[in-house]
Amino acid sequence: MSDSFPGCVSSAAAALPVLDLRELEVPERRAAFLAELGHAAREIGFFYLIGHGVAAEKFVRIEEVSRRFFALPDEEKHAIGMANSPHFRGYTATGHELTRNRPDRREQIDIGVELPALELGPDAPVWKRLQGPNQWPAGLPELREVALDWSATLRQVAIRLLRAFAQALEQPADALDGLIDKTPAQLLKLIRYPGSSDPALRQGVGAHKDAGILTLLHQDHHGGLQVERPEGWIDVPPIEGAFVINIGEILELATNGYLRATMHRVVTPPEGVVRYSIGYFLSPSLEGSVPLLPLPEHLAKLALGPESDPKNPLFREIGPNAIKGRLRSHRDVAERHYPEQYAALDRLD
Numbered sequence: 538m539s540d541s542f543p544g545c546v547s548s549a550a551a552a553l554p555v556l557d558l559r560e561l562e563v564p565e566r567r568a569a570f571l572a573e574l575g576h577a578a579r580e581i582g583f584f585y586l587i588g589h590g591v592a593a594e595k596f597v598r599i600e601e602v603s604r605r606f607f608a609l610p611d612e613e614k615h616a617i618g619m620a621n622s623p624h625f626r627g628y629t630a631t632g633h634e635l636t637r638n639r640p641d642r643r644e645q646i647d648i649g650v651e652l653p654a655l656e657l658g659p660d661a662p663v664w665k666r667l668q669g670p671n672q673w674p675a676g677l678p679e680l681r682e683v684a685l686d687w688s689a690t691l692r693q694v695a696i697r698l699l700r701a702f703a704q705a706l707e708q709p710a711d712a713l714d715g716l717i718d719k720t721p722a723q724l725l726k727l728i729r730y731p732g733s734s735d736p737a738l739r740q741g742v743g744a745h746k747d748a749g750i751l752t753l754l755h756q757d758h759h760g761g762l763q764v765e766r767p768e769g770w771i772d773v774p775p776i777e778g779a780f781v782i783n784i785g786e787i788l789e790l791a792t793n794g795y796l797r798a799t800m801h802r803v804v805t806p807p808e809g810v811v812r813y814s815i816g817y818f819l820s821p822s823l824e825g826s827v828p829l830l831p832l833p834e835h836l837a838k839l840a841l842g843p844e845s846d847p848k849n850p851l852f853r854e855i856g857p858n859a860i861k862g863r864l865r866s867h868r869d870v871a872e873r874h875y876p877e878q879y880a881a882l883d884r885l886d
């Protein structure tokens with residue numbers, strides 16, 4: 538796929554490290570695992586994870602329910618359109634999500650933590666409206682059980698990794714727990730990328746960094762994910778049963794840029810091919826703010842400072858950051874539910 542893109546470097550799977558989470562529990566392998574984890578997250582910001590313990594049946598169930606969801610009639614998907622939801626949950630049709638102001642060629646459903654909406658007075662901070670129920674399709678009742686089970690399972694893997702990161706940075710294992718110990722937040726996205734050979738429709742999802750703490754991605758066998766490296770964009774080919782893990786901007790901020798949130802994108806598959814992927818994003822509790830870890834001197838001197846986009850600076854307070862990102866990506870939700878913020882959006886661009 539890469540040869541159709543100038544400046545794109547092709548790569549073997551081995552271009553990204555493969556880490557085995559089982560090694561964390563083996564006393565004589567543990568130190569080496571933590572060193573590899575720190576290295577992968579610092580140098581590349583992306584790696585494959587095997588030995589994560591997620592049962593093969595769970596992969597089968599989530600893949601199956603994802604395909605069945607996208608195969609529902611359009612009316613059923615549109616009935617749970619994200620524009621209905623001030624909590625940014627539900628279905629987004631192809632072309633309706635923007636990355637850097639350009640439409641992505643993918644359809645998806647966003648599923649967060651299933652909690653009731655908060656009762657809010659007029660002076661409540663606007664980000665408190667992010668909490669609320671998901672939208673579930675009437676024609677696929679199993680989606681709820683399977684998606685919430687997958688999210689709960691991946692949350693445990695993500696938390697194990699977060700604690701391993703803390704230790705790789707020579708901190709106590711719970712040093713980053715403050716990010717997640719208030720109201721839980723997370724996002725599960727079931728995604729479908731329809732193929733096209735039109736060069737104008739190459740953007741499956743445009744180049745971006747993930748906004749959260751950590752992302753665990755399950756991709757099907759088609760490929761299309763690419764990561765930015767100093768030498769150009771490299772392919773991240775699928776490895777069966779492995780998650781692709783990447784660092785989000787929150788972890789970059791908490792480590793003063795020692796760990797890296799790396800740019801990545803998805804290239805539209807060729808005509809006649811459909812790619813499915815499932816992203817689990819561990820998000821910080823909205824009420825919190827991002828700590829700055831007191832890294833030991835020998836690590837601190839390697840921290841680059843967070844590479845903040847001047848057009849989109851990051852706040853340490855999590856709630857305001859989270860709502861800003863969602864409003865920019867989903868203008869239809871902004872227009873319908875956040876008119877005041879919608880009117881101000883262009884000034885942010």
Ligand SMILES: O=C(O)CCC(=O)C(=O)O
Pocket residue numbers: 726728742747754756762801802803814815816
């Ligand atoms: O679908 C993929 O492979 C990656 C998607 C992604 O990067 C995202 O949704 O943030």
Ligand SMILES: [Fe+2]
Pocket residue numbers: 745746747801
């Ligand atoms: Fe991403």
